[in-house]
Amino acid sequence: MPRTLITGGAGFLGSHLCDRFIAEGHEVLCMDNLVTGNTDNIAHLFERPDEQFKFIHHDVTDYIHVGGELDYVLHFASPASPADYLRLPIQTLKVGALGTHKALGLAKAKGARLLLASTSEVYGDPLVHPQPEDYWGNVNPIGSRGVYDEAKRFAEAITMAYQRYHGVETRIVRIFNTYGPHMRLDDGRALPTFMGQALRGEPLTVYGDGSQTRSFCYVDDLVEGIYRLLLSDENEPVNIGNTEEITIKAFAEEIIELTDSGSTITYEPLPQDDPQVREPDISKAQRTLDWAPQxxxxxGLRKTLDYFQDAVEASTTA
Structure with a gap:
């Protein structure tokens, strides 16, 4: 039975990874300090025996101790939504730097393979479209979004350094916009914000004129890509995301139609350094992992709607 540590395991993506790796026969150690994660996402796993699942309440920026052998480390601990990393800028930088350092140190000590969750934000507001892995990006290091962008860029750099200098087996996934159950309502990302507003009958908030684009990947597709990457021989960054690009305005209109809402759209000023385009070049994932979104x-939005309907109902009765 492989033994796998998932940092940030009570978060949106981490909780889905816990489910997948348990289903694949792994013993899963889920580590989270619950700053942005939520044990509700993994509550269904607490009834499993210890040899299948354990929850460890811990901040990965501190020294990480895990007794016994360890085969894999999936480092997913980090605020990921704009609302979170703008509210927690120092913590975001620390988990990208110190947290990644501690996770790599653990992987080195255990002889484990580490997979780093990076992000499309390493490309910043890109001047190349779609974005391939060999594009170095257009990032403002001192802008408000820089705390997340540069934390992930540093995390990639130290991961590659541990691979080259210490011989640690590492993998890096660059995650593009992903959605699905377990996202926090109104967390600042487009989909949960739009879903919450539409289901409450409120105006949907679009920044700028809504012409900026995003590409949304359903969480099951993302998890499949991550699983294949972990077990592959590819040790340089790989984009995982959906290539179906849509403007934010059109996406808001799609959510209004899906929810059968009477909501309208309201426009607010565009935040600093908000990317104007975002679409992955996934040719590397197709070639090396035989992966593409399904x-x-x-x-995917219809699969996600029930979850957000329950979340909105729970928030209004709380």
Whole structure:
């Protein structure tokens, strides 16, 4: 039975990874300090025996101790939504730097393979479209978004350094916009914000004129890509995301139609350094992992709607 540590395991993506790796026969150690994660996402796993699942309440910026052998470390601990990393700028930088350092140190000590969760934000507001892995990006290091962008760029750099200098087996996934159950309502990202507003009958907040684009990947597709990357021989960054690009305004209109809402759209000033385009070049993932997204956006949104309907109902009765 492989033994796998997932940092940030109570978060949106981390909780889905816990489910997948347990299903694949791994013993999963889920580590989270619950700053942005939520044990509700993993509550269904607490009934499992210890040899399948354990929760460890811990901040990965501190020394990480895990007794016994360890085969894999998936480092997903970090605020990921703009609302979170703008509210927690120092913590975001620390988990990208100190947290990644501690996770790599653990992987080195255990002889484990580490997979780093990086992000499309390493490309910043890109001047190349779509974005391939060999594009170095256009990032403002001192802008408000820089705390997240540069934390992930540093995390990639130290991960590659541990691979080259210490011989640690590492993998790096660059995650593009992903959605699905377990996202926090109104967390600042487009989908949960739009879903919450539409289901409450409120105006949907679009920044700028809404012409900026995003590409949304359903979480099951992302998890499949991550699993294949972990077990592959590819040790340089790989984009995982959906290539179906849509403007934010059109996406807001799609959510209004899906929810059968009477909501309108309201416009606010565009935040600093908000990317104007975002679409992955996934040719490397297709070539090396035989991976491509399978879930159409409309189908994924329908799968996600029930979760957000329950979340909105719970928030209004609390």
């Amino acid at each position: 879930v159409e956006r409309r189908d």
